[in-house]
Structures are given as C-alpha cells and as structure tokens.
Amino acid sequence: xxxxxxxxxxxxxxxxxxxxxxxxxxxxxxxxxxxxxxxxxxxxxxxxxxxxxxxxxxxxxxxxxxxxxxxxxxxxxxxxxxxxxxxxxxxxxxxxxxxxxxxxxxxxxxxxxxxxxxxxxxxxxxxxxxxxxxxxxxxxxxxxxxxxxxxxxxxxxxxxxxxxxxxxxxxxxxxxxxxxxxxxxxxxxxxxxxxxxxxxxxxxxxxxxxxxxxxxxxxxxxxxxxxxxxxxxxxxxxxxxxxxxxxxxxxxxxxxxxxxxxxxxxxxxxxxxxxxxxxxxxxxxx
Amino acid sequence: xxxxxxxxxxxxxxxxxxxxxxxxxxxxxxxxxxxxxxxxxxxxxxxxxxxxxxxxxxxxxxxxxxxxxxxxxxxxxxxxxxxxxxxxxxxxxxxxxxxxxxxxxxxxxxxxxxxxxxxxxxxxxxxxxxxxxxxxxxxxxxxxxxxxxxxxxxxxxxxxxxxxxxxxxxxxxxxxxxxxxxxxxxxxxxxxxxxxxxxxxxxxxxxxxxxxxxxxxxxxxxxxxxxxxxxxxxxxxxxxxxxxxxxxxxxxxxxxxxxxxxxxxxxxxxxxxxxxxxxxxxxxxxxxxxxxxxxxxxxxxxxxxxxxxxxxxxxxxxxxxxxxxxxxxxxxxxxxxxxxxxxxxx
Numbered sequence: 001x002x003x004x005x006x007x008x009x010x011x012x013x014x015x016x017x018x019x020x021x022x023x024x025x026x027x028x029x030x031x032x033x034x035x036x037x038x039x040x041x042x043x044x045x046x047x048x049x050x051x052x053x054x055x056x057x058x059x060x061x062x063x064x065x066x067x068x069x070x071x072x073x074x075x076x077x078x079x080x081x082x083x084x085x086x087x088x089x090x091x092x093x094x095x096x097x098x099x100x101x102x103x104x105x106x107x108x109x110x111x112x113x114x115x116x117x118x119x120x121x122x123x124x125x126x127x128x129x130x131x132x133x134x135x136x137x138x139x140x141x142x143x144x145x146x147x148x149x150x151x152x153x154x155x156x157x158x159x160x161x162x163x164x165x166x167x168x169x170x171x172x173x174x175x176x177x178x179x180x181x182x183x184x185x186x187x188x189x190x191x192x193x194x195x196x197x198x199x200x201x202x203x204x205x206x207x208x209x210x211x212x213x214x215x216x217x218x219x220x221x222x223x224x225x226x227x228x229x230x231x232x233x234x235x236x237x238x239x240x241x242x243x244x245x246x247x248x249x250x251x252x253x254x255x256x257x258x259x260x261x262x263x264x265x266x267x268x269x270x271x272x273x274x275x276x277x278x279x280x281x282x283x284x285x286x
Numbered sequence: 287x288x289x290x291x292x293x294x295x296x297x298x299x300x301x302x303x304x305x306x307x308x309x310x311x312x313x314x315x316x317x318x319x320x321x322x323x324x325x326x327x328x329x330x331x332x333x334x335x336x337x338x339x340x341x342x343x344x345x346x347x348x349x350x351x352x353x354x355x356x357x358x359x360x361x362x363x364x365x366x367x368x369x370x371x372x373x374x375x376x377x378x379x380x381x382x383x384x385x386x387x388x389x390x391x392x393x394x395x396x397x398x399x400x401x402x403x404x405x406x407x408x409x410x411x412x413x414x415x416x417x418x419x420x421x422x423x424x425x426x427x428x429x430x431x432x433x434x435x436x437x438x439x440x441x442x443x444x445x446x447x448x449x450x451x452x453x454x455x456x457x458x459x460x461x462x463x464x465x466x467x468x469x470x471x472x473x474x475x476x477x478x479x480x481x482x483x484x485x486x487x488x489x490x491x492x493x494x495x496x497x498x499x500x501x502x503x504x505x506x507x508x509x510x511x512x513x514x515x516x517x518x519x520x521x522x523x524x525x526x527x528x529x530x531x532x533x534x535x536x537x538x539x540x541x542x543x544x545x546x547x548x549x550x551x552x553x554x555x556x557x558x559x560x561x562x563x564x565x566x567x568x569x570x571x572x573x574x575x576x577x578x579x580x581x582x583x584x585x586x587x588x589x590x591x592x593x594x595x596x597x598x599x600x601x602x603x604x605x606x607x608x609x610x611x612x613x614x615x616x617x618x619x620x621x622x623x624x625x626x627x628x629x630x631x632x
Contacts, residue, residue, distance in 0.1 A: 067375075109403070109404075110404055110405075111403070111404065111405050117375065118371070118372075118375065118400065118404055119399055119400065119403050119404040120399075121399070122395055122396075122399050125368050125396060125399060125400055128364070128365045128368035128369045128372065128396075129368050129369065129371050129372035129375070129400060130372060131365075131369050131372060132368070132369035132370060132371060132372020132373040132374075132375070132376070132380075133372040133373070133375055133376050134372075135357070135369070135372075135373060136372070136373045136375075136376030136377065136378050137376065139354070139378075140376075140377075158364065159364040159365060159368060159396070162362040162364060162365035163365060163368075163369070165360075165362075166359055166360075166362070166365055166369065
C-alpha cells in the first residue's frame, strides 16, 4: 500500500476542496441537481480516483482497470468533478452539467461516457451490477476490483438487499461497497422515514466484512479502504459517516439541501468559504 | 389436403401438419434448454443465471453440461437482471431465466435502466409465457410481456413458434449482440419446423401463401393459424400464414407485402391484444399500407386456472376463433364480401 505522506495527504485534501468547488460551480450552472450528498462524498471520490483505484484516465476502458460504480446516480456532480480533477476531461466541461447534448447527464449514462462504468439513478441497482462485475472477474481469474458507492437510503430498496445477500455467497473479496452514511434522504432523516440502524449489524448478519470511518477524514478513509482490501473470502463494506453538505456551512446537516442547487449568491458564499478552507489546507504545516 | 409446400412455403421445410401421425408435440422450453447447452459449450462466455426455476425453465441441463458457467441466485428477479448487466459489462453473455411473469414482469425498470439504456448484452429467457401455463392461474400467466419489452429502445424481442425453432433462436440470440427478450411456453405444442427450416432474427417466414387473408402469428399459436388456414382452404378461403417470430425489430417489409397481397390481415398471439405483436403490425400498416385488421389475442382481461387447451379456446385463440377472425377480416375487405360466408367460395 502506498504510504500516505503529509504532502500527499495535503494534496488529496486540496483535491477534495477543488472537487467541492467544481460541484458548486456545476450545480449553479445547471440550475438543478443534488448538493448535499455530492459535497459530502468529495473525500471518498478523491480518495478513490487519486489514491485507491487502478485506472488510467487516458484509457478509461483499459481491461484490467478497477471498476467504480456510483449507485446513487443523483450525486453525479461529485463523480464528474472528481473525474475532471483526475484528468478524465477538462474542468470547464463541468459547466455543461445537465445541459442539452452534454456527456454529464443529470444521472450518469455509461453510453455517453464509458468511464462511468454503468448507468445509474434509479436507486438500489449499483451493488447488484457490481456483484455481477466482481463475479465475472473471479470467473476469468482477473485481478481487478469493483468499488460501489451507495447512499444510505438506498438500503431501503429490496434490490440492494438482494445484492447484499448474493455477494457473500460467491466470496467476492474483490468487491467493496462504500456507504454514504449521511442520515438524510429527500423527505427527511433516514431514521424517521425508514430506520436503517443497526446498519453495520445488517451487513455483518449478511456475512460481509464491515468497516466504519469518518467519511470526511481523508487519512481515515484511505487507511480504512486499504485495510478493508486485505480481507479475503468476503466482500467488504465501509460505512462512511459523512456530514451532508460538507464544506459549505449553511448546507451542512440540512436535509433540505438534498435535492436542490445553490443560487448565485449562495454559490458565491460557498465558493468563498471553500477557497478559505483551501488556503488553510495549503498553509498547514507550511 | 394441400401440402404446405404447394401452398407456397418454399424453402421452409415444414412438417406436413395434415399428417397428424407425423406431428410431434414438444414444449418450446425444451428447445431453449437444448440451445443453451449448445451455445454454452461453444462459447465459455455464455452464462446461465436462474432465479430458482432451473428445472421448469429447462436450465437444468445447462447446469449439468456447463457447471462453471451456471449461477443460482434464488428468488431475486430484480437482481437477476442487474447482476447479469454487470456480468455483461465484463464481457459475459448472460442468459437469465425465470417465468416471463417475473422476468421481465417484475424487473421492468432494471431491464430498462441496466439493459436497454445501458446497452448490455443480456438475454432474458421468459418461460411459461401465455395463458397456456394452465392450472397455475392468472398470477403466473404473462400476457403483457411482449408489450412491455417491445416498447424499449434497443430491445430485441423473439417469440419462436415451436421447440425446434426455439433452439435455433437461442443459438441465434447468443450470437447476436444486443439486449434481448426470448419468450417461450410451458406446454407441449406441435413441432412444425424441421432441422432444415431456416431461422434468422428479424426475418419473418411465410409458412403458407394465399391471397384472401394474411394471418400474421407468433409463438405456439402459429400452429393454430396453420390449422385454421388449412380448414378455411376447404371453404375456398386461401390464407397467407406468416410466422412473425421477431416482434422487434419487426420485418416490416414482410408485413407490408402480406397486406398488399391479401388486402386484409389477422394477427394471432398468446398475449393481450393491446400492445403486443398485433399492435406493432397495426402501427406498421397504419403508416405504410392501411388495411382492415382483426386481432386474435386476450381481450383486456386476466387468465385463470384451467387446462391449457381449454384456456386457449376460452380466451379466443383457438382455431375456430382464428377462422372467425379471418371471415370477419374478409367481410371488411373492400370488394370481397361474398367470400366471407362459409362455403361460398368462388
């Protein structure tokens, strides 16, 4: 496992900050879209694209690449922004989000951009597809891994539960599920709408190897993912505890930001806050 | 009685249906089972996934013949599709089997998103389609499946006419790239095609030629259409019978030519009249060559328990119902009123 030096950590934290800025700019440009979950998963996507994944942005269909699936397609802005800052396409293209003719559809479509690996948005479908991919890799004795990012409320979908039951049957230790545990969904708190707890115990009961960490702590995330990868014979889940709207003070923890974008004034405030955070990251220890 | 060759089924190498002793009855699902084994043995990327119905969908043989290519996932039809889409993304050719009522009946949104919109090479094997499932009753009788599959962009929809053709169709589906729905039935039905009968996805087959009425059929009811045509010939009514096995993409040329030749059409399918193969025929003809059309199929209702043959009769898809529809079509044909009555042939 690559060592995470202080400089490296600082680089990743800055990338996460830039990714958040990209999310705000693209959502403002689009005029619609999902802010809270996109912002809170910036650290996970940066950890994956810049540290964990075996991939090549210039050759996105490389046969031996790791596969990253975003199950909760509505937080596509975070994936697009992380991809742009990982050199998959120019950062300016983020401003085409949700516009006619764009590759950056409101919900991801693989046919428009191969690197997205699948088409998602209808909830609960990612883990099942990831299970199929991981099983194909096992059948063909390939070394690539599958990472599936899901929301927490998706665990209310029967199909996700079917996949939770299926992946352990085949001993898919090349499959990792990362759960955005931000406790919100469109209509309110997950525990009020349809309680998910005890979520970790549900995975344990389904025979998964369970890990939990602060999903907005880059060092903890990377350490946890690398540790989870050591698991043999079982799929792994990381319950990433996140703060919805992370990085933008007036969005943090407020479920009403689940499904709406900032207006111009709010976006300006958010970008000022994020830029101040970026300066702090860069000046830390320096 | 005229043989099928004399009636224009040139190059089709059909069994002579008037020779009752020569007719064998085999369930179309058997053809699927045989075809899948052959496909799996010739290509290791062909995978069979089954939602707890290996024996009745006839995937059991594949499971034994190609054990490393077989996956049991239990009663989980949504997973069946989505997991197959994942396997297909990694280069596999998954055939996913369950009853048509659940596959694609239960999993339509997964089929739309992960197969059709996502353009993955998944093959849905929908078994026990139609009211001919029989005693299981309405819950298990898929008669809306063609409608919900043919409406999806990129989807190929194939409904073979007998066991021999289902085997050929399974092999053809395995070889042709694209999200596909292959529909077949539970009960034994007459085998009317032979080893030599050609099969090509998207190419309708003329099983009989006549210029009075064109009967366009699919699935196991093609046999009923042929019997009806044979009996009507005794009354001087000569029918073209088309085996329209590919509902999507439909052979528009064949449909239009049949309508031009006969000037009136009867469609026959074991499905709701609404939205099925006949509806597609009507769409094509309304646009390109409008003629009177009669629809043989279930009339906007659900099935029930019963003997398969008795249910086919009850829901108006037996040979007598087809003959009645042909006469109605003939009455509606401009200038051909006299022919519509029994025993008044010219």
